[in-house]
Amino acid sequence: MDYFNYRSEHLYAEDVNINDIATRYGTPCYIYSRATFERHYNAFVDAAKAHKNLVCYAVKANSNIAVLNILAKLGSGFDIVSQGELSRVVAAGGDVNKVVFSGVAKTKQEITYALELGIKCFNVESIAELHRISEIAAELELIAPISIRVNPDIDAKTHPYISTGLKENKFGIDINQAIEVYKTASKLPGLSIQGIDFHIGSQLTEVTPFLAALDKILLLIEELNQLGIKITHLDVGGGLGVPYQEEEPPHPSLYVDKINDKLAHLPNLELIFEPGRAIAANAGILVTKIEYLKQNQDKHFAIVDAGMNDLLRPSLYQAWQNIIPVTLKAENTAKSYNYDIVGPVCETGDFLGKDRDLALSQNELLAVRSAGAYGFTMSSNYNSRPRICEIMVDGNQVHEIRQRETIEQLYQGECLLPC
Numbered sequence: 570m571d572y573f574n575y576r577s578e579h580l581y582a583e584d585v586n587i588n589d590i591a592t593r594y595g596t597p598c599y600i601y602s603r604a605t606f607e608r609h610y611n612a613f614v615d616a617a618k619a620h621k622n623l624v625c626y627a628v629k630a631n632s633n634i635a636v637l638n639i640l641a642k643l644g645s646g647f648d649i650v651s652q653g654e655l656s657r658v659v660a661a662g663g664d665v666n667k668v669v670f671s672g673v674a675k676t677k678q679e680i681t682y683a684l685e686l687g688i689k690c691f692n693v694e695s696i697a698e699l700h701r702i703s704e705i706a707a708e709l710e711l712i713a714p715i716s717i718r719v720n721p722d723i724d725a726k727t728h729p730y731i732s733t734g735l736k737e738n739k740f741g742i743d744i745n746q747a748i749e750v751y752k753t754a755s756k757l758p759g760l761s762i763q764g765i766d767f768h769i770g771s772q773l774t775e776v777t778p779f780l781a782a783l784d785k786i787l788l789l790i791e792e793l794n795q796l797g798i799k800i801t802h803l804d805v806g807g808g809l810g811v812p813y814q815e816e817e818p819p820h821p822s823l824y825v826d827k828i829n830d831k832l833a834h835l836p837n838l839e840l841i842f843e844p845g846r847a848i849a850a851n852a853g854i855l856v857t858k859i860e861y862l863k864q865n866q867d868k869h870f871a872i873v874d875a876g877m878n879d880l881l882r883p884s885l886y887q888a889w890q891n892i893i894p895v896t897l898k899a900e901n902t903a904k905s906y907n908y909d910i911v912g913p914v915c916e917t918g919d920f921l922g923k924d925r926d927l928a929l930s931q932n933e934l935l936a937v938r939s940a941g942a943y944g945f946t947m948s949s950n951y952n953s954r955p956r957i958c959e960i961m962v963d964g965n966q967v968h969e970i971r972q973r974e975t976i977e978q979l980y981q982g983e984c985l986l987p988c
């Protein structure tokens with residue numbers, strides 16, 4: 570089921586014509602579907618019912634507080650990686666008791682903030698971090714709930730930049746050191762061992778790497794048990810992929826089922842999922858206008874008003890995202906060419922898509938699909954371009970959930986030298 574559909578020749582988000590949104594709010598803009606966020610979140614929760622579970626949405630995928638609020642209302646927990654993300658969860662009315670804190674570089678300030686708020690768990694990524702958390706907790710006379718993020722050295726078979734579970738990646742603690750680290754944790758003041766976690770990468774299109782990692786982690790849990798170190802939750806991270814092009818990732822229910830199958834002998838272990846992309850990617854599109862069409866030799870360019878600063882994935886990972894017209898043309902009204910869809914930024918790598926066979930005209934609108942995750946959150950002001958607005962469609966209602974930045978906001982906080 571898709572909440573972005575054509576009705577006659579016009580693309581709609583739920584019950585709203587995309588052209589109407591673009592006319593009212595301008596382009597480029599991100600447009601999200603509330604029903605899609607809810608459906609994707611519920612797919613995880615419904616599937617996970619067989620086991621005690623908590624879905625902690627990965628805030629980095631799409632951190633708009635309206636998105637977080639929609640998920641919080643459904644009971645979601647959150648996976649965060651910074652004080653900024655945690656503040657967003659609080660601003661969105663999220664439950665801090667359902668927050669897990671990942672990330673390799675947690676600062677003293679961030680740890681203190683999270684500890685005082687009373688988050689569910691720190692996912693610890695190094696021995697040095699473990700000591701830092703212990704010292705801060707002891708000083709504040711608080712107990713920090715912790716989990717060790719284990720790096721299981723498993724190939725996630727995804728893009729190298731978004732693979733996180735190999736021993737050469739900076740994430741987590743080497744699986745061979747994990748037992749020693751748990752032993753240390755059990756002796757340090759201010760810590761309460763709660764769980765074990767792993768996250769092997771993003772945009773995984775098969776379950777096999779997850780299950781291979783899980784096998785290694787289950788052996789570790791057994792070893793911990795024998796040492797008398799009890800854990801109450803297992804956090805399997807995020808990483809489930811989505812279909813951008815021809816990928817066929819498993820449906821969340823299949824993925825969750827396969828994980829549940831492996832945990833049948835551990836009914837009291839709470840299972841935590843940290844999906845980001847699988848919830849947010851296909852809940853959003855990026856709408857952009859063609860400013861100019863241009864032909865150099867045999868090359869056709871459609872130069873659009875959105876660039877790599879608005880959607881970085883194609884430039885950074887050579888990621889393919891579908892690009893479709895917002896209004897379908899009657900056949901034979903425009904000639905189709907092989908286009909590179911490029912942005913306004915002064916970089917050769919500034920493109921949204923390459924080699925797309927499309928019949929295009931100046932000023933028409935295009936929609937880049939699957940842009941709800943790692944779209945706005947990775948955007949920047951490069952080339953002094955204001956960040957664009959975000960719109961949430963809810964049935965036939967349209968809400969501007971983030972205003973387009975103004976030109977003045979670009980240099981807010983900057984100042985001239987006194988002379």
Ligand SMILES: Cc1ncc(COP(=O)(O)O)c(C=O)c1O
Binds near residue numbers: 630807
């Ligand atoms: C620790 C952690 N959890 C969850 C996620 C979310 O991943 P995804 O969006 O692929 O589900 C990430 C990002 O890769 C992550 O680093």
Ligand SMILES: N[C@@H](CCCC[NH3+])C(=O)O
Binds near residue numbers: 772942
């Ligand atoms: N930003 C990446 C995913 C990285 C996930 C964070 N560990 C993407 O757009 O695919």
